[in-house]
Amino acid sequence: MSSSASARDSRPVEKLQEDCPDGCAGLDATEFYSDFSVPGTSHSLFWKKIYDERRQFHRGEPAQFTAIRPHILRSWKRSRAAKAPYRGLPSVRLGSADLERIIDQNEFFLSTAKPIMEELLDNIHPTSNCIILTDTNGVYLHTLGDDMGAGRRASSPLRGLVGSENIEGTTAMGLCLAEKASTCVLGCEHYNPYFDSWSCAAAPVFDFEGNLVGSLSMTMERDSFNHHTFGLIISAAKAVTEQMRLRHLLRETRTIMDLLGEAVVVLDAADRVRVMNHYARRMFHCAEDVAGKPFADFADVVGEDDLFESEQIVKDSECSLRLADGTALQCVYSSSPLPEGGICLTLRESRRVHKLTNRITRAKAVYNFNDILGESRSMHKALKMAHKASENSMTTLILGQSGVGKELFAQAIHNASDRRDQPFIVINCGTIPRDLVQSELFGYEAGAFTGASRQGAPGKFELADGGTLFLDEIGDMPLVAQVNLLRVLQEGEVTRVGGKRSRQVNVRVIAATHRNLTQAVQNGTFRNDLFYRLNVLVINVPPLNYRRGDVRLLANFFLQKITPTLGKRLDGFSPGAMHCLEAYNWPGNVRELENLVERTAVMADGPLIRRDDLPSEIWMASSGENLGEDLGEPFGKPVGSAVHEPFCGPVCGADLEPAAGLFAPQVETATQPDIQPGGLWESRTEPLEESNHSRERRRIIRALHASSGNVSAAAKEVGVSRVTFYAHLRRHGLSLDSFREE
Known part of the structure; x- marks a missing residue:
């Protein structure tokens, strides 16, 4: 069909097709081929024989076809089987919508071949030849030529024609697509005599996987063909194939570079940019076209770091850059010199590296304000202040006794702020050795001290960059x-230990302590300027003994939380058990309450937790009162209810640190906590605590007098076991002998 493209718009229909049904009569074959010569062929008799054998083939006459090349004969047979026309002008053209769809599908092939086709046409200019690019179905995707209607425009009238074997019969492009091999079809070798005045050569084009994508062909007047033309087409088709492979490799490489998650920059020996991936362009705030520009146009190295002079491979070192717009950038980089001069760099923003580290180590806040339970007025006041703190990034100080839930407040503030997607780093200042506090907080440079990492290490402030740092204790x-x-x-x-360069960080600091900072300032153990800097937003978290109304709420929540893990039924607390919980002083605050509920739930038989299931230190706090029978409805739900209320969140009001001393022998008093200087909650319980101690002693003495020293009877009177009663005797320094003598 390559010949048909040129013939359709430029030459009259020969008398050969007008007068003879099979395209053979009305013209002397010797005369027809008298001026047609091919290199290596000196006479027209050979072509006359091809002409005659084709006529015999079309008429169905028996013949040996000795003059027909094998691949030409195979093509004739396929064309006849497909009922391709062997006379007249065959023409099939796609509609514009179908053509545009096929053009889009072959965009990569087309964009690769166009420049090579232009160069090929320029090398044979001026010429009447037509260069044609087709897809695998023979659809004309692009044509080039100085005449014959091909033109150099995208709107060439030949685009959209279809030149496959089943439509045009044997042509170079149709045969090439059918057998995936380079070929030429000359004069009367065409299946349809309509194309006998033309010769054509075609070569297949393959993609990077070796799949056929189309053909590249050249059509010319029959006398203009020579084997050099055939060689040009084969070379051009191979060039398109190789260029497609290289472009695919380049696209694949660029895709991989963009997916690396780090900036990739290749510089020449003069520090000009050769390659910069998408991540690097975004990091350096530069436009798409950066090739050939000096790296200094985008960023300058700050300090003593030297990115470009190293003749060795550098891995995971650190540098500071100043971008052209003044932005400071901390990076972790690796570099490798190139054999031909220049260097290849990979860079990652330190903040992004730290964020990835924090995600792997789960350095994030998990609790929200919904996870903090409490209905007391003091708790509502603390929560209101915490909500205010979440609306800004001001330094916040959280004060409260151990176990009240200071870290829970800190996490809730972080998660409600605009930093919720950034790191939440926790450091307990009271658990780090004094010699290591600064390196933990601020990091250290390589060789800063014995045992330091060779590459140095970032501190908590750098790891928390963009997020929140919680300084506990x-x-x-x-x-x-x-x-x-x-x-x-x-x-x-931040300046690392052993370092000279400061690093910019954007960190919101939330500090917490159980100490009286005002007193610490007076004692000289805490700097007054730091105290004033921290004392911006202060949140006082009340102790549990100052919000006894929340004991019932928290105890039921903790019980609901642990019950599913125990495999038994626990519906709640009996009235006597709940009375004991509400009467206890809770020196360990919410943490102690949670631990006690978990321990008691494990030991209790159920379905209710009763007073006897509680440790003696808990129910002795209410021993001076008449509790009545430990029977009745559980607090918070009916007896026997198997329905558990939905959990409102994880640990409510408890710090995430180990409890110190689970059950302290303190009892409920009429204590009212005071807010001491510095904002800490402290309970003044000593006088009332002594009063309870005396009251308990007198009650034991009365029981012993009434029972004449009988331990079993006295223990039953008091309401404790014999073992617990003996423990109380030792605590109060009482002897049974004195009561028995009486």
């Missing part, structure tokens, strides 16, 4: 570390 921080902390809070800069 800040009252225990050494004075030397307090100086550097004050500088970070004021300047937003």
Whole structure:
């Protein structure tokens, strides 16, 4: 069909097709081929024989077809089987919508072949030849030529024609697509005599996987063909195939580079950009076209770091950059020199590296305000202040006794703020050795001290960059570390231990302590300037003994939380057990309550937790009162109810640190906590505590007098077991002998 494209719009229909049904009569074959010569062929008799054998083939006459090349004969047979026309002008053209769809599907092939076709036409210019690019179905995707209607425009009238074997019969492009091999079809070798005045050559084009994608062909006047033309087409088709393979490899490489999650920059020996991936362009705030530009146009290296002069491979080192728009950028980079000069760099923003580290180590807040339970007025006041703190990034100080839930408040503030998607880093200043506090907080450079990593390490402030740093037990921080902390809070800069360069960080600090910071300032153990810097937003979390109305709520919640893990039925607390819980002083606050509920739930038989299931220290707190029978409805739900209320969240009001001393022998009093200087809640319980101790002693003495020293009877009177009664005797220094003598 390659010949048909040129013939349809440029030459009259020969008398050969007008006068003879089979395309053979009305013209002397010798005369027809008298001027047609092919290199290596000196006479027209050979072509006359091809002409005659084709006529015999069309008429169905028996013949040996000795003059027909095998692949030409195979094509004739396929064309006849497909009922391709062997006379007249065959023409099939796609509609515009179908053509555009096929053009889009072959965009990569088309965009690769066009420049090569242009170069090929320029090398044979001026010429009447037509260069044609088709897809695997023979659809004309693109044509080039100086005449014959091909033109150099995208709107060439030949686009959209279909030149497959089953439509046009034997042509170079149809045969090439059918057998996936380079070929040429000359003059009367065409299946349809309509194309006898033309010669054509075609070569297949393959993609990177070796799949056929189309053909590249050239059509010319029959006398213009030579084997050099055939070689040009084969070379051009191979060039398209190779270029497609290289472009695919380049696209694949660029895709991989963009998916690396880090900036990739290749510089030449003069520090000009050769390659910069999408991540790097975004990091350096530059436009798409950066090739050939100096790297200094985008960023300058700050400090003593030297990214470009190293002749060795560098892995995971750190550098500071200043972008052209003034933005400071901390990076982790690796570099490798190139054999031909220049260097290949990979860079990752330190903040992104730290964020990935934090995600792997689960350095994030998990609790929200919904997870904090409490209905007391003091708790509502603390929550209101915490909500205010979440609306900004100001430094916040949380005060409260151990176990009240200070970290829970800190996490809720973080998750309600605009930093919720950033790191939440926790450091307990009271558990880190004094010599390591500064390196933990601020990081250290390589070789800063014995045992330091060769590459240095970031501190908690760098890891928390963009997010929140929770400094628990800040009252225990050494004075030397307090100086550097004050500088970070004021300047937003961190200097690593052993380092000279400051690093910008954007960190929201939430501090917490159980200590009286005002008293610590007076004692000289806490800097007053740091105290004033921290004392911006202060949240006082009340102790549990100041919000006894929340004991019932928390106890039921903790019981609901643990019951599914025990495999038994626990419906709640009996009135006597709940009375004991509400009467106890809870020196360990919510943490102690949670631990006690878990322990008691494990030991209780159910379905109710009764007073006898509680540790003696708990129910002795209410021993001076008449509890009545430990029977009746459970607190919070009917007896026997198997329905558990839905959980409202995880640990409510408890710090996420180990409890110290589970059951302290303290009892409920009429204590009212005071807010001491510095904001801490402290209970003044000593006088009333002594009163309860005396009251308990008198009750034991009365029981012993009434029973004449009989331990079983006295223990039953008091309402405890014999073992517990003996323990109380030892605690109060009482002897049974004195009662028995009486």
